[in-house]
Amino acid sequence: MNAPVSPKDLAQARPSRRDVVVASALVGGTLLVGCSPADIMSAGSKVEVGAFGPFIKIAPDGVVTVISKHVEFGQGNHAGLAAIVAEELDADWTKVQVEQAPANAKLYANGALGAQLTGGSSAIANSWDQLRKAGAGARAMFVQAAANRWNVAVGEVTVKDSVLTHTSGKTAGFGELLADAAKVPPPTDVKLKDPKTFTLIGTDRVRRKDAQAKSDGTARYTQDVRLPDMLTAVVAHAPRFGAKVKSLDAVDAKKVPGVVDVFEIPTGVAVVAQTTYAARMGREALKLEWDEDKAEKRGSAAIAQLFHDVAAGRNTETKWEAFDQRGDATALASAKGEKVFETTYEFPYLAHATMEPMNCVAAVDGGKVKLTFGSQGQTLDQLAAAKIVGCLPGSVEIETLFAGGSFGRRANFQSDYVAECVHVAKKVGKGRPVKLVWTREDDMRAGYFRPLTIHAVKVQLDKDGYPAAWRHRIVSQSIMKGSPMGGKGPDQTAIEGTAGSPYLKATPIVDAQVALPDVGVPVLWWRSVGATHTAFVMEHTIDQLAAKAGKDPIEYRRALYTKAGADRHLAALNLAVEKASAPTVGWTRGVAVHESFGSVVAQVAEVKLEDGVPRVGRVVTAIDCGVAISPDQIAAQMEGGTCYGLSAALFGEVTLTDGQIDQTNFDRYRVLRINEVPMVETNIVPSGNPPSGVGGPGTPVIGPAVANALFALNKTATTRLPFVRSES
Amino acid sequence: MAVTLDINGKPTAIQAAPETPLLWVLRDELGMTGTKFGCGVAQCGACTVHLDGQPIRSCVTPIAAVGTAKITTIEGLSGQHPVQQAWVRHDVPQCGYCQSGQIMSACALLAQKPKPSDEDIDNAMAGNICRCGAYQRIRAAIKDAADFGPPQGDKHADIDEAIVAASGATNRGAGR
Numbered sequence: 070m071n072a073p074v075s076p077k078d079l080a081q082a083r084p085s086r087r088d089v090v091v092a093s094a095l096v097g098g099t100l101l102v103g104c105s106p107a108d109i110m111s112a113g114s115k116v117e118v119g120a121f122g123p124f125i126k127i128a129p130d131g132v133v134t135v136i137s138k139h140v141e142f143g144q145g146n147h148a149g150l151a152a153i154v155a156e157e158l159d160a161d162w163t164k165v166q167v168e169q170a171p172a173n174a175k176l177y178a179n180g181a182l183g184a185q186l187t188g189g190s191s192a193i194a195n196s197w198d199q200l201r202k203a204g205a206g207a208r209a210m211f212v213q214a215a216a217n218r219w220n221v222a223v224g225e226v227t228v229k230d231s232v233l234t235h236t237s238g239k240t241a242g243f244g245e246l247l248a249d250a251a252k253v254p255p256p257t258d259v260k261l262k263d264p265k266t267f268t269l270i271g272t273d274r275v276r277r278k279d280a281q282a283k284s285d286g287t288a289r290y291t292q293d294v295r296l297p298d299m300l301t302a303v304v305a306h307a308p309r310f311g312a313k314v315k316s317l318d319a320v321d322a323k324k325v326p327g328v329v330d331v332f333e334i335p336t337g338v339a340v341v342a343q344t345t346y347a348a349r350m351g352r353e354a355l356k357l358e359w360d361e362d363k364a365e366k367r368g369s370a371a372i373a374q375l376f377h378d379v380a381a382g383r384n385t386e387t388k389w390e391a392f393d394q395r396g397d398a399t400a401l402a403s404a405k406g407e408k409v410f411e412t413t414y415e416f417p418y419l420a421h422a423t424m425e426p427m428n429c430v431a432a433v434d435g436g437k438v439k440l441t442f443g444s445q446g447q448t449l450d451q452l453a454a455a456k457i458v459g460c461l462p463g464s465v466e467i468e469t470l471f472a473g474g475s476f477g478r479r480a481n482f483q484s485d486y487v488a489e490c491v492h493v494a495k496k497v498g499k500g501r502p503v504k505l506v507w508t509r510e511d512d513m514r515a516g517y518f519r520p521l522t523i524h525a526v527k528v529q530l531d532k533d534g535y536p537a538a539w540r541h542r543i544v545s546q547s548i549m550k551g552s553p554m555g556g557k558g559p560d561q562t563a564i565e566g567t568a569g570s571p572y573l574k575a576t577p578i579v580d581a582q583v584a585l586p587d588v589g590v591p592v593l594w595w596r597s598v599g600a601t602h603t604a605f606v607m608e609h610t611i612d613q614l615a616a617k618a619g620k621d622p623i624e625y626r627r628a629l630y631t632k633a634g635a636d637r638h639l640a641a642l643n644l645a646v647e648k649a650s651a652p653t654v655g656w657t658r659g660v661a662v663h664e665s666f667g668s669v670v671a672q673v674a675e676v677k678l679e680d681g682v683p684r685v686g687r688v689v690t691a692i693d694c695g696v697a698i699s700p701d702q703i704a705a706q707m708e709g710g711t712c713y714g715l716s717a718a719l720f721g722e723v724t725l726t727d728g729q730i731d732q733t734n735f736d737r738y739r740v741l742r743i744n745e746v747p748m749v750e751t752n753i754v755p756s757g758n759p760p761s762g763v764g765g766p767g768t769p770v771i772g773p774a775v776a777n778a779l780f781a782l783n784k785t786a787t788t789r790l791p792f793v794r795s796e797s
Numbered sequence: 798m799a800v801t802l803d804i805n806g807k808p809t810a811i812q813a814a815p816e817t818p819l820l821w822v823l824r825d826e827l828g829m830t831g832t833k834f835g836c837g838v839a840q841c842g843a844c845t846v847h848l849d850g851q852p853i854r855s856c857v858t859p860i861a862a863v864g865t866a867k868i869t870t871i872e873g874l875s876g877q878h879p880v881q882q883a884w885v886r887h888d889v890p891q892c893g894y895c896q897s898g899q900i901m902s903a904c905a906l907l908a909q910k911p912k913p914s915d916e917d918i919d920n921a922m923a924g925n926i927c928r929c930g931a932y933q934r935i936r937a938a939i940k941d942a943a944d945f946g947p948p949q950g951d952k953h954a955d956i957d958e959a960i961v962a963a964s965g966a967t968n969r970g971a972g973r
Contacts, residue, residue, distance in 0.1 A: 143891030143929045276888050283893030284884040286831020286871035290894060293830035301825075326814075345834075346813075346821040424835055424843060424894040424928050473833070473894030474928050509836040701888055705934070709891055712930025735840035735926060744919035746932040 110174035110184070110448050113464030120251035121207040123176040124200060125154060126168070131231050131244035133160045135200075138170045138177035138185060139192040140445050142423075142472035142479070143709070144764040145277060145702030146192040150200060152275040152698055153193075156267055157204030159228035160243070167278050172447035172467035184448035188480050188594070190666035190762025193698060197759050205259040207250075214249035215241055264696060264757060275699035279471070290473050291428045291442040292506070299430070299502040300329055302493045303348040303511070305338040305355055309364035309728040310516060310589045314338060318356035325351040334492040336485075341497060345506050365589025366728040369521060372588055373415060376523040376544040379584050380413065387544075387584040390559040392568045396578030401538045404529050410617055411527040412610070415789045416602045418723040419519035419595055420738060425473020426512035429490035434500030436460040438491065441502075443472025445479035453484035454491045476713065477594040481517055482552035485591075510733040518723055519595035520546035521588075522563070524606040528576075534618025535628065538578035541567055545602075546592045547585040559583050562594060566603030566665060566769070571635035572611060590725065596713055597665050600769035604663035605718075608773035609787060612659070612780055622777065623660055637669045637693050638662050640754050645671040645691035648752050656686055659778025661770045666762025668694040669754075672711070672770045674747070676778035683775055683792050685715060685747040690770075693754035695761045703763050704751035710767020711749045716741035718772035720791050737795070802863055804829075805873030815861035820844045822860055823870060831871035831897045835926070842925030845898035846870045852905040854924075871897040880904050883942035891929035899925045903939050912943055 119126055126134040135151040147167040155165045170177045170185075177185045180195040208228055215233040216223040218241070225236045231243045243250075269275060282288040307313070317338055319331035327347025331340050338355060342348035367375075378384040430441040431454070438454045447467050455462040472479055490505035497503050507515070522545040531537035547560040561568070564583050573579050595601055615625035623646060630639040642662050652658050656675035663670060673689040690707045697703055720739035724731045732738035776787040798815050801808050804827070813822050823829045823846070832855060835843030839854035846855045847869035874881060880903050883889075890896045899922070906913055906921035913921070918936055927935065 143893070145891065277890070279893065280885040280888050280890055281876070281881075283890035283896050284881045284900060285874070285876040286897045287876075288890075288893050289830075290833075292834060293824075295828055295830070344821065344825040346817055346825065422928060424841070424892065424926065425833070426835075471893065474892040476928070506834075509838070509841075705888060705891060705931070708933045709930035712932060713928070716930070734838055735836050736838065740926055740928065741930065741932075742926060743922045743932045743935065746930070746936075749933060 110451065111176070111463040113461035114171075114173045116171050116173045116176060118176065121210070122203050122255065123170070124203040125158070125207050127207070127243055127247055129244050129247055131164060131242050133158065133165045133231070133243070134168050135165060136168050136170045138179070138196070139187040140169070140443060140469050140472055141279065142443060142445070142475040144192070145699060145705060146187070147279065148275055148277050148702055149193045149698045150196055151278060152269055153197065153200040154204040156269045157201045157262060158208045159230070161231040162269055162274055164231055165278070169469045172444070172451055172465065172469070173463070174448045178448070184446065186446040186448060186480055188445065188477070190668070190765040193760045194667065194762060201261050202259055205261050206255050209256045209259055210250045210253040211243060211246055213253045214246045218246070218249060270696065270698050271700065273701055276701055288471050290425055290471050291430060291504075292425055292473070294430045294441050294470070294504060296430070296441075296502040299504055300341050300343065300497060301345045301348045301504045301506055302339050302341045302490070303345075303352050303506055303508070304334065304336060304489055304493070305340070305352050305357055306511060306514060307337060307359050307361075307364065309359075309361055309366060310591065312359040312361045312364040315358040315360040321354040321356070322351040325354055327351075330497070331355070332496055334489065334496070336489050336492075339493045339496070341493065341503065348506070349508070364728060367588070367725070368727055369418060369723070369725045372521055372590070372725075373523070375586060376521065377413065377415075379586060380523045380525040380542045380544045387586045389582045389584050391580070391582045392559045392564050393573055393579045393581040396538070398538055398540055398578050398580035401527060401529050401540050401578070401580070408530045409527065410530070410610075410614055412613070412786065412788060413526070414524040414602070414606050414609075416522045416605070417721070417790065418521045418590065419601070419717055419721045420513055420723050420732070421474070421476040421478035421517075421595055422513070422735070422738060422740060423474030423476060423478055426507040426509055427478065427486040427515065428504065428506050429487050430502055430504045431490040431494035432500045432502040433458055433491065433494040433498060436464070437500065438465045439468070440465065440487065440491075441468045442470060442487070443475070443479060444469045444487075445472065445475050446481070446484070449480065449482060450484045450487045453488045457488060457491045458495060476596040477598070478517060481593050482554065485515065485517065509735070513723075513733045513738060514730045516591035517593035518590065519601055520548070520563070520592040522602045524602065526606060526610055528610070528614060530614065530618055534620055535632075536572065536576040536614065539573060539576045539581070541579075541581040543567065543583040545583070545585055546588050546590070548592055548594055550585065560585060562598050564603070565599035566663065567607060569664075570603075570607050571633035571638055572607055572629055574633035574635070575629045596710070597765035597768040600663060600665040600765070601717070604661070604665070604769035605773045605776065605790070608661040608663060608770070609776045609780070612777040613786055616780070626660070626662060637754075638664065638671075641669040641671040641691045641693050644752050644754055645673050645689050648691065648750065649673040649689040653687060657778045657782040659774045659776065659781060661774040661777060663766070663770050665766045665769060668692055668761040668763065668766040670707070670766045670770045672774045674771060674774035674778055676775050676782070678779075678782065683719065683779060685771070685775060688747045688749045688771065688774070689752070690749055690767070691752045691754055692763070692766065693756055694763050694766070695756050695758035697753045697756075698760055700753060703753060706763045707751040707767040708749040710764070711771045712741050712746060714768040714771040715747070715775070718775060718790055719745070719793050722791050722794065739795070800860060802860065802868060803865065804868045805870060806867070811860070813860060816859045818856050819846070819858045819860055819863060819868070820855040823855065829870055829872050833894055833897055835895065835898075840926070841895070842902060843895050843898040845901040845925065847901060847905060850905065850908060852902050871901060874900070874904065878904065880907065880938070880942045883938040886941065887934045887938040889931050889934040889938050891931050895925060895927045899927065899935055903935070903942070907939070907943055913939065
């Protein structure tokens with residue numbers, strides 16, 4: 070749920086057939102003509118499927134293991150996925166555990182994305198039907214087995230807490246009936262429960278299954294992998310994106326005790342050693358020169374200036390793409406007067422800064438690859454490894470571990486750190502495992518940032534004060550460009566949230582366009598993706614328009630939602646406002662509402678200024694995320710998402726000086742700490758709709774809510790984030 | 798150099814250069830991987846262990862500086878320490894990577910201040926970053942472990958029932 074690829078955006082987003090075939094053709098034989106990409110991607114895989122299908126295993130002691138196709142990096146999806154199965158299976162929740170699925174695109178593809186990939190806050194949404202059917206199917210097999218054993222009608226058998234009971238009083242547990250149930254042919258058509266009869270879903274019994282392991286140090290992350298004969302590698306990367314190794318002197322590095330080998334790989338120079346510390350010391354002893362001919366040498370200020378120039382029409386080299394055009398907006402371009410609102414917003418590069426820096430364990434033996442790490446995009450990672458080694462992508466084995474956060478970082482089309490590890494392991498060879506360790510500095514300097522983004526907005530209000538014409542220009546970098554998942558039309562990841570906004574729907578004349586100049590700084594989705602900037606722009610603009618119109622910002626929103634038919638926005642706003650009740654004395658309120666990943670989040674934030682720095686106290690949240698499977702984990706994601714968004718809004722900024730990253734650790738990349746955290750209250754809008762995203766949607770709303778509170782407090786609009794700028 | 802460190806009550810012989818940070822001795826030499834690497838410069842607190850009961854950042858503590866001090870790591874807690882139990886009750890962890898460090902800081906705080914104020918919690922815990930933002934629950938779990946709130950059971954249930962009855966919506970967070 071955390072990770073941010075919008076299912077809507079990526080509905081067409083599948084690894085292209087061509088790409089996959091090219092990869093498989095590399096092995097020089099098996100060209101799988103006529104197969105689907107999923108078939109090709111899973112070719113060579115040796116995953117065994119049991120009697121109850123790919124998602125359920127049941128042991129003789131009755132313990133149910135739910136196999137999760139999605140990685141768990143904090144978002145709580147393992148609890149939710151297990152609960153969906155347990156509900157339909159009528160399993161005893163205390164005897165349900167979760168296991169991570171192996172890599173196999175055919176069995177475990179994300180239904181929304183077409184690849185085995187956790188992203189777009191889609192884990193629960195895309196599994197909902199699939200796992201309900203899996204659970205109900207297994208339940209039917211047990212019921213049939215019991216009916217056969219007792220020689221009774223299936224209609225006379227009920228299931229509760231993993232125990233089957235006949236009307237006569239006979240009982241048997243899953244364990245006792247296991248062998249018989251496994252022989253029952255899986256039903257082709259299963260009846261799902263009426264959601265009104267759910268006994269587990271929506272209750273507080275749905276809690277994390279990993280809380281104990283994550284509280285006693287036994288949860289296993291990539292960083293913790295220890296395999297026989299394993300080596301550790303660090304890589305010296307170029308100081309600027311796009312630079313290459315010019316000369317390497319490894320004499321001193323090889324003298325460092327524990328260093329085993331030093332060699333060049335495409336992304337730099339690898340130092341392989343017995344321990345992490347030795348590898349790092351070896352890297353420090355390298356003598357390296359870089360060829361920076363093709364490197365990106367611009368600083369972030371120059372890049373921002375370029376984007377402002379593009380937005381203002383002063384730079385005409387970048388192509389504009391329209392994403393919402395209705396009516397004739399030509400008059401708006403030159404419109405002036407008190408009914409005209411015009412502003413620009415600037416958003417910086419942001420690092421994901423996961424607690425566990427990127428890392429991977431790989432072992433390569435000829436054409437055999439085994440990866441052990443917190444993989445977020447198994448299919449992408451298989452493809453990357455297969456291309457390097459020259460094997461069938463499906464034969465790349467992946468053991469997916471817990472990941473120490475991702476926020477989108479671990480899924481990218483280049484599989485950057487995974488590919489780096491495979492290159493090192495290939496050179497080491499003989500199936501010897503290599504753990505690639507990135508330091509915090511490596512991680513921060515590697516890029517894949519939330520793109521620096523500019524919005525230029527101009528709105529003409531009608532006689533009643535509502536938007537009559539809306540001109541919108543977004544300048545950002547494309548995340549999808551050149552990727553196998555890049556679809557047609559403008560890059561949705563840059564415009565989602567402005568595209569589809571109820572405020573634009575309620576405006577008769579719209580001219581919204583996006584320009585995506587090429588910049589050599591790698592960019593990527595970052596928790597809630599486009600909404601990280603579009604939510605801020607739309608929500609902060611609305612408060613300024615309401616002020617211009619002399620209207621209350623909540624009433625102003627209600628009117629626009631009604632006009633746009635945005636009933637879910639209205640319901641979420643109303644619930645948050647109702648629950649917030651009277652403001653706390655001494656605090657100023659700001660409101661924001663945004664839909665992302667199919668869910669609508671409304672927040673009422675109470676803010677005050679302490680020494681010029683915004684302090685956020687209470688945040689009343691309402692979320693409509695369809696059926697609430699685990700209210701506790703939804704609350705956890707609202708709390709955490711709010712912190713992640715507030716951290717970025719208050720402090721988050723990556724800058725470059727002459728192409729080099731300025732913030733390389735938490736000393737300069739300031740993040741939210743416990744003394745700066747608001748109290749988040751979560752209210753769930755009752756809904757019978759299928760579940761939608763939870764990991765992303767909690768993140769983008771707090772920034773504009775705080776900006777709106779500050780605007781109410783001192784009439785000053787925020788046109789640039791973060792609020793607290795170290796260089797200002 | 799060969800030295801013997803007192804780790805979780807056991808004399809433990811290790812072989813490492815004196816400037817080697819304790820973190821890497823624990824993780825790489827001894828395979829005690831509960832203590833995490835996060836930043837390497839004492840900024841994030843993921844590597845927090847106790848040295849004679851005091852929380853320290855093992856990523857910047859060379860083994861030469863440890864001497865005969867008693868080292869306690871997350872593995873040295875029982876797994877059922879009251880702080881760990883509170884962590885589980887509140888479903889504190891999300892990705893979980895920072896939690897060993899958070900728990901070690903929280904245990905040290907409670908050992909010194911059995912009934913910490915919010916300010917005490919801020920002061921003791923501000924050195925531990927959680928990027929998932931589990932801070933609200935960390936605070937709640939510390940107070941719970943300190944026996945400020947109900948020590949057992951599911952405290953959400955009664956709140957939820959009342960609110961569901963009143964509005965059809967669920968509310969959580971208030972008062973935690």
